[in-house]
Structures are given as structure tokens and as C-alpha cells.
Amino acid sequence: MRSGSGPRIVALRKTLEPGVGWAMAGHGADEHPHGADRLCEAGDRVYSRAVRRGRVPREDAEPVPCLLDLALLHPDPDDMTWLVPTAPQEVMTRLLRGLYDEVSTSQRRVGSAVAAFEWYAGLGPQRQAATAEGGAIRVLDGLSRIQAAMDEATEACTTEVLTVQPGGIRPEHELTEGLHRALALRGRGVRMRDLYTHVARHGQGLLNYLELMGGTVQARTLDEVIDRLILFDRTVAFIPANPDRTLALELRHPALVQYLVTVFERLWRLAIPLTAPLPDTGIKGISHREQSIAALLAEGHQDAVIAERLGISVRTCRAHIARLSETLGAASRTQLGVRIAQVGLDGTSRPADVAAAAAGSGPPTASLTLPDQGSRTVR
Template sequence: MAYRRALTDGSLPAAEAPGCLSALRLMVADRDAPGRLVPKALEAGVAGCREEVRTAHPGGGRPVHVLEQSLPRDVRDLRRGIRQRTIYQHTVRSGLTTLAYIERVTTEGAEVRTLAEVAGRIIVFDGDLAFVPFSDEPHRALRIQHPALVRFLARHFDEAWARAVPVRPERVPLRTPVVTSDPQRTILQAVVGGETDESIARRLGMSRRSVAEHVRRISERLGSNSRAQLGCLIATSGLLSGLLEA
């Protein structure tokens, strides 16, 4: 079959692909190779979703072009009764583009929450299909249908969801006390653990400059003269036992 060959080879000449594959969104144009089509199982998963889709996105705000592509599809699915739950990192709350997208989809019934850290990208359709990143290659994902693995990923998402903070753009200011304290607590814990600013920034989806500013402020507050001393002072100061004020 043409689709099986496309899955094996990675792409297929457009002239050799039956029209039904494109009509069903099983094959889409390859942006890097004009005239060829690539299999897009993710689109098929979206189209076949019956009840709920769970998604988790690490990092900060999502690119504009990705949100523009996602919005019509997400609104369409919400209007056909699909429940959508999404977890982002707290840093999206300061991104106007992502907040505008969130406001639009939550108006349609989507539910969005944020955490200080999101371990990895996950998409789970209903309880029988999931996608996770395929190694470090961009725009490629591993399709998972094994029932036990899908259930595991769904439970992992639900546990993170229970700890996450709801986003309500029309009611919540861009910077809430919860959002301010949670990343700061994580930064302090990372400093105690010996992590660098670059490593912390990568984990939290923040800029290195923002992390460095947090560290500078707490260093001045505690009177630290070195990174090693700062870690020790944080650990013994009691700051981690309560919320750090902005």
C-alpha cells in the first residue's frame, strides 16, 4: 500500500499518492521537499478523537505560526464536543500571543493550566492513542497505541493537571502571586542543587537573563559573595519553607 510505503520510506512522490490520503489528512506536503508528501498520523489522530485530547507543552510561549495553524482546528473540535485540556509552563502567562490564543479557546470551552515545569511534550487522544517526541528530531513524534503505555501517559498528565494552576485570561492578571512564587521557588531549589543559570532557564522555559536577575536579587538579599555560598545560605535561610516575595 502507498501509505505503508510512505511510513517506511518517510515520504512519497505526490503523483504516486492516492487522493484519498490527502483528503483524509493522512499525507501532507513536505515543506523541505516540494513535490513529495509525508505521512501525518497526528492529523489523523485529531480527526479520529471522540471524547478528549490531553496536551502538555514544555517551554515558553508557542510560535505564532503554530498557534495560527492550531486555532481553527481546536475551535472546530471543541464545537463538536471534544474536551481539551492543555498544560503549559507558567512563563506563557507573560506572552501576549499565547494568552490571546488561550483566551480564544477557553471561550469555546477548552481548559488550560500551567506549572513551573513541564517534563516533556505529550499528546493523548481519548484513552487509546498518544504521541511523544521522537528523539531530538523536530516535527517528528512517536505514535503509541499500546494500551498500558497510553494509560500510563494519561495518568502522568492527570497527576500534573491536579497540581497545575488554571489560566483564565479574562480574570487573571499577567503576573499573579502564584506564578511569581512558584518559578522563584524552583530557581532557588535549583541553585541549592548546583545548577547553572543556563540549565535552570532551559528547564523553566525562561531567558537566562531572567534567571540571572532572580539569582542576583536573592544574592543581594542574603549578602552572598559567591554561588556556592548562595546555595548554602538559601538552604539554611528558611526561604524554601515559605513563599518568596517578589
């Protein structure tokens, strides 16, 4: 350990009682059984280097997972192979949060904690100023870190929550886990608006949840929505940062948040209230979902992509495609593409063709070239 750091660490250890710091979580707890108030020597070296230099390579922190577990280091939004330090002032504030409840009897311990992290703060004053400005975008690494940030934003929320929930039917356990937070928001008079895919209409759990929440929550649906988005009071937003959603971005930059609010509001205007029926396609035998699948097929998307965008399984998607083929009299994917265009399911409908299909006269006659069959007329 460098000269100068030892006395501060020792003093901090003597004055902060066990349990005051953040609890250790995840891997590395056995090798580094301590909180942020009592850094190990290896953690002290790496964190000090990160504060002094502004960032450290991710591999430097592998021997000290405690720094990531305690959120003293987090991924650099500009380059995930590097880790940047949490500003010592922020660490100090979090450490002292538990102490403030006992401030009348703990002044000496509070002062020692401040003194200890003021030393770290002096290592890189210029970098810390930049870090404070960069707080508009924060990378949250791990589900526990994401949930903690979401809980903090929920507690601070006072007026409105906007969410976009992609995928299909919401699992009951997800709705149950979030119910206590939703009830707490309702108790404070917070209004909520949720956007789902049309498939979510078939989940009884969602219907039960909305009935329980009453008029506090409004829900609408679309054929497809953007990836997950949660907005609190139009001041902070959370979006996923990787496909499996183990990384997230917490956004507080006013321009970014306002942009996402605008996206949400435009989708909301296009969406259909959950209590309203989906519009009829106007074509006999073709459901609204099959119409959506047809439009995506016409754009050239594969089955797996279509299923993901509409929030259904690939198996269900293929079952709908089979019914589409049967309804439109198509014997192959090539024919199906032509039939989709003929009846206007590709978004370029011709009123006469759609009217004919709706009247049951069948698709218009077309000259098609089928694989290995030559040219023939199909009715």
C-alpha cells in the same frame, strides 16, 4: 526487477491514474518522480526485500529516498539503523482511499490495485502479522509525517484532547497554525486541557487563544512540566523521539497510553489554573519564579538546565539569580547556596527562618567559608 513483479507493476501503472497515489515530498522527488502506485525498479527491489526479510539496513534505502518519502519504509523503533516496511495491506488501504470516492465508476482500477499489493503481501506473511501487532508503536520520521499523523488523529477525535506544552511563551505563529484544528475540535464538542509552564502566562497570544476558544479549553501552569505530550481520546499519544523533535512516536498500546494519561492527570492536579494568581512565596522580595530557580540551584543544576526546565532564556535565568543573590545578601554562588538553604528555598523551609525573612530581619547569621577569604561571619 525480479520475474513476477514486473507484470503486476505494469498493470498497476496502467490502471491507476496520476495523482491517486501519495504525493512525493522532500528530497529525491527529481530522481524518483512517482507515487506509491508506480514504484521505480530500485524502489520495487528494496521494498520487496524489506517485506520478505522483515527489515533492511538504512543504507540500503539511501539510493531510493522515495520509499521513505512515501512512507513505505520507516525507522525500526528498536534500532534506528534499520528500516521496516509498512505492511502492504496498509499501503493498499491508503492507496485506495482516494479511489473509494469514485468506486461506482472505478471498480476495475480498485481491483487492479488490490491485486498488485496482494502480491507484495505474499512475500512475507509471517512478518506482516508481526507488523500488524507492532502497530502499537510507530516511528514518525520528519515534520511532514508527524503533522499528517496528528491531523489524522485530530479528525478521528470525538471527546477529549490532553496536551503538555513545555517551554516558555508560545509563539503567535504556533498558536495561529493550530487554531483551525482547535476550532474544528470545538465544533465537534471535543474538550481540551492544556498544561504549560508558568512563564506561558506572560504571552498575550495564549490569552487571546483561550479567550477565543471559550470554555472549550482549560489551561493550567506549573513551574516545570514534562516534554511535549499530546493525547487524543485516551487512545493515541504522540511524544518526541529526539531533541529537535523531527522524530516522534505514535503510541496506541493501551498500557502505554494509560500510563501517560495518569502522568497528565497527576500533573493537572498539581497545576494552578491560568486564571488564578501564583501563590506568594512568603519571603519579601522573592518572586515565585525566583523561588523555583532557587530550588533547582539547590539541586546543583547549571544555569542552562534551569532555563530549559522553566521555559526561560539563560540570560533571564541569570538575571533572576543575580536578584536572588542581591536579595539574600550573597556575594558568591557558594554563599547563595547557603542562603537558599537558610531561608528554606531549597524545599526544606524552617518556619522561624522564613518568618524572619518575611518580616524583613534579613537572613540568619551564619559562619561561611568564602573562596580565598577565609572564615568570616556574614549577616
